[in-house]
Structures are given as C-alpha cells and as structure tokens.
Amino acid sequence: MRHHLVLRVVTKMLISPILLFALYVQFHGDYGPGGGFQAGVIFAAAFILYALVFSLETARKVAPDGVVRALMATGVLLYASVGIAGLLLGGNYLDYSVLAHDSKQGQHLGILIIEFGVGVTVAAVMITVFFTFAGRNPPISDEEW
C-alpha cells in the first residue's frame, strides 16, 4: 500500500471520527438508537480499516493479539459479573435494581455496564476474526488492486 496516498490520508482522517462515533453509539444507547453490539462493530471497523490500509503488522502493533483475546473474555465476564453482583446484593441474577440505592439508577448503571461488556466482546471478537482471516492471506500485491 505504499502508493495509495489518497486512501492513506483519508483513512487517517476517518479513523478518529469512527472511534468517536463508536463511543457515542456505545454510551448514548440508552437514549438513542444503538448499544453495545453496534458500537463494538463500529469500533472494530476502525481497526479493520487501519489494517486494510496500513498492513496487518502495523495494526497488530496497535491492537496486540494477546490484549484483544483477553478483551474477548473480559466483556462476557463483565456482563456475567454484573449478574453475580446483583445476586450478592440480594436481587435476582441480572436484576440491576439492587445495584444502586434507587431502583431506576440501579437499572441505569447495570445497563451501562453490561452494554459496555457487550461492546468490548463484540469489538474484540470482530478484530480477532478479521486479523485471523487476514493473517493467513498472502499479502495482496499493489498490481492486483
């Protein structure tokens, strides 16, 4: 990808808005459309775009395999542990009402945390899947583009 100057410049300009938009979708999911699933995919899309334009090796330096794989499990564990926290505080599994002094605030907090867990897992899985697929490819030469 040495020669694709336009693609490289446009990608550099796009990546930060994409990440910002993912965070907006993630944490604004209570109020507008969106949530963890969508935000995770959009977040991963930024990394995939980076890997497509600036080679997989560069992207792996930004998102090392070990970290991404650990994050895959972290999201699910975060989600499940919210349920267990609810159990310990005297509610049912995944009942967020007991998480705060007020039931509505507890629901709000619980939803925020589990959506974050969903987003982390989805983003990490998408990045991992793409990196594993692309890691097996022989690099595409510039002439084939």
Added chain:
Amino acid sequence: MRLRNLFAVVMLTGVFSLLSAGLLVNLDAVDVAFTEAAVGAGISTVLMLATLALTARREKIPAHTPILPLIVVLIAGAALIYGTLDMPRFGDPKAPIHGHVAPKYIEGSRTEIGIPNIVTSVLASYRGFDTLGEVTVIFTAGIGVLLLLGGGLAAGTRRRDSSDGHTPGGNPPSGDAP
C-alpha cells in the same frame, strides 16, 4: 443471471445489506438498521473479501445440473410465501406479538427502567439473560475462528509457506484433530 465472479457477488451482497438497512429505517426499526448496516454491509463484506483472498476469485463450474436444487428452492419458497398468508397485517395492533409481554414492556420501561430507548431497556434489562446468551454466542464464534485458523498467539508472525495452508510448527494443544 449467471455470475461466477465471486468478487461481484460479495459486493452485491453488501449492497443488498445496505438497502435492507434503508428498508429497516423505513420500518422505524433504527436499531436493527444500524446493526444491518454495520455488520451486514460493513464487517461481513470485508470478512467475505478476506475469505475470497484465501480461496478463489471465481466460482467453479458445477458438475451437476441445477435442476434439482432449483425445484427444492421453488418448493421451499412457495411454502414460505404460503406461510405468510396467515400472518397479521403489518402494524396490526391486534397481532399476537403485540398482546403478550410487549404492552408491559412499553408501559413499564419508563417507570421501571427509566431510560428513553425502549429497545435498549428490553434488550439489556427485561431480556438481559438472552443478551448474555448472545454475547456468549459471539464469544464462542471468536473462539471457534481462533481454534480453526488462529494457531496460537504467534500466528501473526508466521507466513503461509506451504500450498495446503498449513503453518509450520507451533501447533496449539487443540490442533491434533484429524
């Protein structure tokens, strides 16, 4: 109608996903449209392109005639369309789906959960268990891809150098399946 160029097929699938996203926006299902646009048109297309780069760019000419599959598809399609004849009309308030728990969710979302987006309150709170299951499914899918294609943490540093796609050495402990 005979398109053997798989690159074009993948691109058409992506375009179809994007159009479906527009359709879902029209149906006021913005959350689903969001997912369709991001997953269907975005990530799936890229993943299928990555798969194409691993396999072949053109579909092989099949050895058998397409008559039998065509008949199966026609019968299955006719059965599905027959099934839709009994369905309630679009937006019918008396449809069974609107009579079960949906009114409780719509009425309770504001007082019990207190967030404006009912979709989020159903997905994350009323149906929290289902969503936990969905996240687990995604996690399992990631694990499956890693087991099949990943080959340990050092996979990225290896180069594919044999024609059958085997990476030399360093097989993961689970890689001894036939």
